[in-house]
Amino acid sequence: MNKKRSRTGFKFSSYEDEVKSPFDKLFDIFKELITHTSGDFDEAMDWLKSLDKEYKLTDENYTLDDFVEDLKKKGYIREEIKPDGTSNSNITAKTERAIRKNALNQIFGKIKKNGSGNHKSKFSGIGDEQTGDLRNFQFGDGLDNISITESLKNAQINHGYDNFKLTENDLIVEDTHHKAQMSTVLMIDISHSMILYGEDRITPAKKVAMALAELITTRYPKDTLDILVFGNDAWTIKVKDLPYLQVGPYHTNTVAGLELAMDLLRRKRNTNKNIFMITDGKPSCLRLPDGSYYKNSNGLDRHIVEKCYNMAAQARKLHIPITTFMIAQDPYLQSFVEKFTESNRGKAFYTGLQGLGEMIFHDYESNRKKRIR
Template identity: 80%
Template sequence: LRQNALNQIFGNLKKHGTGNHKTKKSGAGDELTGEFRDYNFGDSLDKISMTESIKNAQINNGIGNFSLTEQDLIVQETNFKAQMSTVLMIDISHSMILYGEDRITPAKKVAMALIELIRTRYPKDTMDILVFGNDAWMISVKDLPYLKVGPYHTNTVAGLQLALDILRRKRNTNKQIFMITDGKPSCLRLSDGTYYKNSNGLDSYIVEKCYNMAAQARKLHIPITTFMIAKDPYLMQFIQHFTVANQGKAFYTGLKGLGEMIFEDYEQNRKRNIRKF
């Protein structure tokens, strides 16, 4: 992912737990803001601006009788760098290889790129991976290259429920979900343990449950970024409504690699082309 795409994915972070994500909050970090303030006891000495401190001392004490005291010290502000807890959801339903279209291979490429990015650039972050078909379950990173689709429907709700359960146990304030899918939910597990399935188009009952989960995640301040591995207009429309319900983000990519995607950010209500994934 290009740097601007990454910044959009990780969005606005809250100040909690020192990590590697830049935030708009001041605090521990190495990203200078260009702003200054008086020194406070406990501030790191390497953040003291000697130029501004000497200038302040000259103003306070005069040039002829120069002295530098603690009251003269000026500190340059830096941006706080935060931690993030992420759950990556991967659709392994049969529709990911239906009609001769291999959607699982680009899905795995997106997943592996995101994991490599987070491990190398944001090593203090946590990353959990789950797959969803008729049900949802967690997998390890080493299983990703060998991931295959199954004779499953798409229980998006089960995937989101498991993702939220995982994130509830995380201490980080900043939490998010990445979902890689072809965008067609077709299954629900009912309270009696049976499955409600419908592969014909988009079932309004199933779709509404998905929107409810998106809204629930929004109430928990957990944004969902969807990587849509299909360009069927009616499925893209579902993802658009889903993203609006969560106030999250969406990437749309076709099956010819990941060279260009359409990025939609409903927080800012804007759309961008992202090249060179």
Template identity: 70%
Template sequence: MIGIRFSEFTGKNKTVFEKLFDIFKELILHTSGDVDEALDWLNEIDKEYGITTAEYTMDDFIEELKKKGYLREEIDTPNGDGTGDGSGLSITAKTERAIRSSALEQIFGKIKKSNSGNHTTKFTGQGDEQTSDMRSYHFGDSLDQIAMNESIRNAFVNQGIDDFSMTHDDLVVQENYHKAQMSTVLMIDISHSMILYGEDRITPAKKVALALAELIKTRYPKDTLDIIVFGNDSWQIELEELPYLKVGPYHTNTVAGLELAMDLLRKKKNANKQIFMITDGKPSCLHEPDGTYYKNSFGLDEYIVNKCLNKAAACRRLKIPITTFMIAQDPYLQSFIQKFTEANKSKAFFTGLKGLGDFIFHDYENNRRRNIK
């Protein structure tokens, strides 16, 4: 059906709703936010794995999604003859947050905390030097930050000694100082080649972007992340748009993506800046000064390649490293990425799709430590 095995989402110790919801969040990414299509696929998966029961049907699941605020009814604008196009379902901001949290847990959940840096700043959050300040526990805080004595004291005050239990609301953590601030631009290739030959490259890229965004929001809230996409042109998208992102009938204008990334980073006040680029590696388009497009889908065009190498060198002069995550295996494309990386004096990971999130996490952590000023 979609080439994905979902048996891992039907684990034990989960309610039927939780099992279905885990799969539903995955399908929403694959369908770019199309709820009806996601539910159709979920029905097929349910037929194969028997997730629902006589007591809890798919209709019950949909109603619970609505009741918990994960789905809302959308009424289409009436037609000119007074009739409407019907109604449909769409996901809510609560679902978007749940998808980001799920992506964070799947991709980064098993990776250990990295080593500490050496330079402090005035900013507070989840850092490395402890202070005497306390705050409520937030998702993403490490367990070793929890101030146990104060948390137990809160539980006694809130529940009393006769009915003692500790809840999430009782937990407090010791505030830390951040050691650096990093500004990152994540470039995502949305050219048509990202779905060619039956390989879905865009969904893993979206999931990694969601996980990276959630990681930064929860662990490094003073860091910044801007997300841009590039096809024939390049434009910035908001975090909330990521689940709905689709590949278009585009060529790959890597130069336009780099130009926009450089413009965004020039506006950042901090000194630590970087670009992450997820691509299948083949630039095939330029937007010329006269407004026309120069395109060549056959092989590597020397004119386009040289423009890309010039932009990589320009980023190097601005002290902006570009880490390229190459998700195609073609040797001649990897050769181009190697030249591109040499021009920027940075690095590239020829990851394929497997392990893409691990590579990005480790490089983000390493760059934060290495780029502290």
């Protein structure tokens, strides 16, 4: 298959051996472009037209105009009339769901599903998830956990065929684990550095957030996920807002993000709580009691970083581990993350953008499988 690399960094190839319809082939590319353009349909189509011109994605049998018409018919875009009487196209909730599913398949698609998707505790006995292990019946065990086949076998062994009877001592049950919920807050840095230096760091962060949200809602529906962004301040966003997320002209107020994350988790009744933080820069901003901002982008400001260390220690006292995904490689920033992680007794990963989603997935799964103490 003939592969080429475009200016966007995507790889395109001929579709001779593909079985997808012309619409599906273009829709796969469209989902990527609409994510990169933060939901801007017109910009995404401009990119698609350029790619079509260069890579011959369509032919006379199925044109880009046909594709747009199909997007409308299938409910992926809607026309909106502006006050001046002109119209524009916007993506719909159906497209937002398709983007999240696409992100999940891209990032987590090679991971095998295991189990029903809830968090096991170390306590066995009266529970609601079968483990496959067998044990003798105990007072309080539910009747629906009794293994009839194994119990009858046990009775035959204990009493024989001639004097067959089934007693409480013969009963065998399939062991169960209690299920536990997990509450997670995902913090995304949207400071200006996330698009500096010729590298788009915000799009991979958005994809990870969408994939994690789709994973939790489809596989672990009893878990909770809150997503917040932090620049000069911090605020929560909804899952449906992720495709439209953009970087702002902000500094990095890590303290505000941590304060909000811990406030969100304090309200959760779940025992298991954790914070994931995706950032590429140093903390450079604080909001003062009078509402003004203290900012310093030059190096690591002692006043700011000490506040971060204090927040990390507070989270540790609340039994909230923080996992930091630092997508910058500067040694002095790594030293900050090391001390921050030590204060929290959490974890840190120093990574580029490649593999970020897989790392977060594995860490989430690892935390999920930890048993309640």
